[in-house]
Amino acid sequence: MxxxxxxxxxxxxxxxxxxxxxxxxxxxxxxxxxxxxxxxxxxxxxxxxxxxxxxxxxxxxxxxxxxxxxxxxxxxxxxxxxxxxxxxxxxxxxxxxxxxxxxxxxxxxxxxxxxxxxxxxxxxxxxxxxxxxxxxxxxxxxxxxxxxxxxxxxxxxxxxxxxxxxxxxxxxxxxxxxxxxxxxxxxxxxxxxxxxxxxxxxxxxxxxSARRRNLQQTALKSCIVVTDPNTINHLTDFKDKFIDAPTKTNYPWILHLANRMNATISFEITNNWGYRTENGSWSGMTGMLERREIDISGTPSFLIPERIDVVQYIQLYTHTCFRFVFRRPLLSTISNIFTLPFQRNVWIAIAVFLVLVFCLLYLSIKWEYNRGRMTESAAYWNQLNPSKPTISDNLLILLGAFSQQGYWYEPYRVSSRIVTLMLLLVSMSLYAAYTANIVGLLQSTADSIKTLPDLLNSPLNLGVHDVPYNRHYFKSVEDPIRKTIVEQRIEPKGSKSNWMSIEEGVRRVRNELFAFHGEIGSIYQLTQDTYLEEEKCGLTEIDFLNVVYPLIMIQKQSPYLEIIKNGALKLREYGLKYHEEYHLYTRKPVCSSQTSFISIGFTECYFALVIMGYGILFSVIVFAFELLWHKR
Structure with missing residues (x-):
């Protein structure tokens, strides 16, 4: 109708x-x-x-x-x-x-x-x-x-x-x-x-947009965000790549767009991207676009819901992102490596086997003892076994043989010798497999830290690059996990906050169990410059902000919207877009030498030391009870 x-x-x-x-x-x-x-x-x-x-x-x-x-x-x-x-x-x-x-x-x-x-x-x-x-x-x-x-x-x-x-x-x-x-x-x-x-x-x-591309030297205005005053001197020479890299990447792009439109362009300078203030207005570069003081942004910005009603985004992505970067910690810092060589069902099978061997060994030794005392060689038997075997003797024989530490018992009868032989063979095979796996696990890194909850519950300390956008986004998160990370790990009450420079963050990632949040291209550039080859292995990223690549912004209902959109597509088509990204953003370092000497410390021996400590404590307690028993 x-x-x-x-x-x-x-x-x-x-x-x-x-x-x-x-x-x-x-x-x-x-x-x-x-x-x-x-x-x-x-x-x-x-x-x-x-x-x-x-x-x-x-x-x-x-x-x-x-x-x-x-x-x-x-x-x-x-x-x-x-x-x-x-x-x-x-x-x-x-x-x-x-x-x-x-x-x-x-x-x-x-x-x-x-x-x-x-x-x-x-x-x-x-x-x-x-x-x-x-x-x-x-x-x-x-x-x-x-x-x-x-x-x-x-x-x-x-x-x-x-x-x-x-x-x-x-x-x-x-x-x-x-x-x-x-x-x-x-x-x-x-x-x-x-x-x-x-x-x-x-x-x-x-x-x-194709017919009217020539703007006849129209004077356009832009704005770039600079966090370091020295950036103004290095917008096109690719120096100090890890400082204001998004601005240095987009500055030539804006010049290309202006040249394509036959326009001139001037740049304002500010120190923040622009956020909503308490009175509802916008600050920084976003505020300039809202008030139509500039025509196009010279620094990319994240696409967030609050800005959609204020500015228009152009699909000219800067392929960078901001994430937590850390070296995968050694497996011994996350798990008890002494239980990892075998799967759970193998440990159960070993336990069943030991119980069975213990029972057979107890019966065979007891029968051997009783039988040996009645034979013609009773003197020789009494010389080898002067005392009657007990359950504790059987347990020590079993543990000594299984752990390849030796034992004092010498089987005399065929049945006990068969049981002992089977115990030694199985123990030797399990011991070889166990020790080989332990050596590999000592040099292994943990891959269990993959999500934000994993990161929150990990032994890693956290730090964040101290720049305006990080402070804004970290303090405005509403998600329970992210909020807990900020309150407990970034800004813990009663302790020093973990806002720091990018140089300090990359250094701590190298030397400590530490995860640092920053622009990954800048982090990887410092990593390439300061890390040894084997230290570049195991680098992992976790996204915290959960935003897409930053984009160029222009005025809402800008008269040059379609012309700039087409120009952005041409920059990508001609390869001009990738020129700056290639020179300014360092890719994740390639792990070319993963094997290196790993010294064994208290962390790797922690669980063994704990077992030994409990054993010493238990022996002291038993010794005290024995003293009390004999004094009575």
Whole structure:
């Protein structure tokens, strides 16, 4: 079902009478024929100052051709939303011969209705009229002074304003109107013509961003964020790569974009990206864009929900990110390596085997003892086994054989010898496998720290690069895990906060169990310069901010939006974008020499020392009880 909104206003009496013009069949056919090609799809708002009957006729024709429309015949406030929020479908048609045409144009200027994606189609009649009574050509007194108003209107490169000027017969000349900037004069583009016979003849089908790329030395403004004053001296020489790398990367890109648009550009300097203040305004570079003090940002910024309503982002990504970087800790610092050589089911099988061997050994030794005392060789047996074997003796035999430490017992009977032989063979195989795995585990690193909860619960100390954006994002987190990391590990109450320089953070990553949050390209550059080859192995990243790559920002509803978008695509297509990234951002170092000597310290021996300590404590307690027992 087609919704047709028809607003028909009759002419008022008295001093409010407005001159009406007849819209003949040529104009109607032009609207029906050319509008779907020039402005598809559109919802039309017509301001043609017609009389009542012509309005009815025009509405019926537009309806029969499925053009949704409304018609206004006297001056009134323009509605930026003709039907709904789909501004890209809004098309305003205005007859420049109407008495109130200039008022309509000025109102559109004040309401920013010439800004894309809103479209305008203007009509002007420049025909010579014929007096039917005398058959004499009379020149129609059209008023070209109305065109002078475009010198003061905000019709910039993004605007889509077409003027259809009708000459004799059914010939309509189509012109596009725009100004490169408020500093420049109006430019009239020849877009083609239309006749009933030939239809619409376009001179070019190039989009506005391609036709209007030349801004004729328009003066644009930008802003770069600098955290170190010395950055100004090294914007293009690739020195001090780890200082203000995003600014140094994007500065040449902005110059390339300006050159492509034939514009000049000047740079403001600030020390922060811009954040919402308590009174609702924006500071820094974002605030400059909101107040239209600059046209484009010279430093990329993260895409965050708060900024979407204030600025427009351009898909010119800077391939950098900010993460926690740390060396994977040795496995011995995370887990008990003495339990890792075998899986749990193997340990259970070993325990069952030892219990079974203990029982068989107990029975065989006891039977051997009783049997040996009754044989002819009892003297020899008593010499080897002077005392009756006990359960503790069997336990010591089992532990001595299993741990390859030796034992005092010498089996005498075949059955006990078989049990002892099987125990020694199995113990030897398990011991060889166990010790081989221990050697490998001592040199292994842990890969169990993969998420933020893992990082929070790990033995690693945490630190963050002390720059404005890190302080802002870390203090504004709402996620429970991230908030806990900030409160307990970054800014613990009663202790020194862990904000530091990038040099200190990279040094502590090298020498300690430490995770440092910063720009990874800068961290890896210092890593390449200061780490030994084997120290570059095991570097791991964990994302904390959870944001996409930073992007370029421009003004909301900027007149240069599409031109800059196309320029950004060309930078990537031509490879100019990757030139700066390649020179300024260091990739993750390649691990070329992973094997190195690892000294064994208390960390690796911790659990063995704990067992020995408990054993000593238990022996002291037993010894004390024995003393008390004998004194009694």
């Amino acid at each position: 087609i919704l047709i909104i028809l607003c028909i206003f009759a002419l008022s009496l008295g001093n409010d009478v407005i001159a009406s013009f007849r819209v003949d069949d040529v104009i109607v056919r032009f609207i029906v024929n050319a509008t779907p090609i020039l402005f598809p799809p559109s919802r039309v708002s017509l301001h043609l100052c017609q009389d009542f009957y012509d309005t009815i006729k025009l509405s019926r024709i537009l309806s029969s051709n499925y053009l949704m429309h409304n018609i206004h015949n006297f001056y009134e406030e323009l509605n930026p939303k003709i039907y709904n929020n789909l501004e890209h479908q809004n098309l305003y048609m205005l007859n420049l011969d109407c008495d109130y045409a200039i008022d309509i144009l000025r109102q559109a200027h004040s309401k920013r209705l010439f800004v894309a994606p809103t479209k305008w189609l203007l009509f002007q009649d420049r025909r010579a009229m014929i007096d039917n009574d005398n058959n004499v050509n009379l020149t129609f007194t059209y008023n070209d002074s109305v065109l002078e108003i475009f010198e003061d209107l905000a019709i910039y490169p993004d605007s889509d304003v077409i003027l259809a000027r009708r000459f004799d017969g059914d010939f309509l000349e189509l012109l596009s109107i725009y100004r490169p900037s408020s500093q420049k004069d109006v430019i009239w583009e020849n877009r083609g013509n239309w006749t009933i016979e030939n239809g619409l003849q376009m001179s070019t089908f190039d989009v506005a």
